[in-house]
Amino acid sequence: MKTVLITGCSSGFGLETARYFLDRDWQVVATMRTPRDDVMRRSERLRVLALDVTNPDSIRQAVQAAGPIDALVNNAGIGMLGALEGTSMQVAREVFETNTFGTIAMTQAVLPQFRERKAGVIVNVTSSVTLKSLPLLSVYTASKAAINAFTESLALELQPFNVRVSLVLPGRAPETSFGANARSRMQGNSPEAYAAFAQSVFAGMGQPSLITRALDVAEAVWRAVNDASCPVRVAAGADAVALAESC
DSSP states (O other): OOEEEESOOSSHHHHHHHHHHHHTTOEEEEEESSOOSSSSOOOTTEEEEEOOTTOHHHHHHHHHHHOSOSEEEEOOOOOOOSOGGGOOHHHHHHHHIIIIIHHHHHHHHHHHHHHHHTOEEEEEEOOGGGTSOOTTOHHHHHHHHHHHHHHHHHHHHTGGGTEEEEEEEEOOOTTSSHHHHHHHTTTTTSOGGGHHHHHHHHHHHSSOSSOOOHHHHHHHHHHHHHOTTSOSEEEESHHHHHHHHHO
């Protein structure tokens, strides 16, 4: 029976992905900053571990507790919405610490076991905003675009060891709390000069006809883990797929 370790499982994409793998008879190591036992059904094949991907000791302890795994899904991430001029470097660094350096650190932590076994899959969840730039997302987009480049280079680096590395690029997912969390980081930070522009951007978001569901992401991650023939980049969600096809 195979084992997957998934980061950021308290809600949204990570939670749905953990449920998806569990329903398909995988052993699942679901990690989150503050472990909760009430978000998933109890199972002998499920372990919920504490993990802060910005903390080296937390990473070491989680990887050690997980034991041998067959796949790592780097899903943990935080959003950031706002004009760059009003974004403090502290907030920018927080975004990169989780989205970029946290993903790199988790990947680095599992590589020895994958390399030694000459087997393993790493899936990094980024975003379709890296395919088409949007305003007020410069810091967030940069943190995710860095992982795109990291993943594509690492995939070549690990080919001699039979370790696959893939990207899943979700679109906009209104059913998750990600957008609300992203907006919370901009409150009080946008200069007044950007107020009208920001309002027009928010108004333009409206109710899109094409969106991404958490299930779309779970299905894309499943494919990336289990289908050795799938491309390095896998768009997830109707809007992301449409965007990828237009690029």
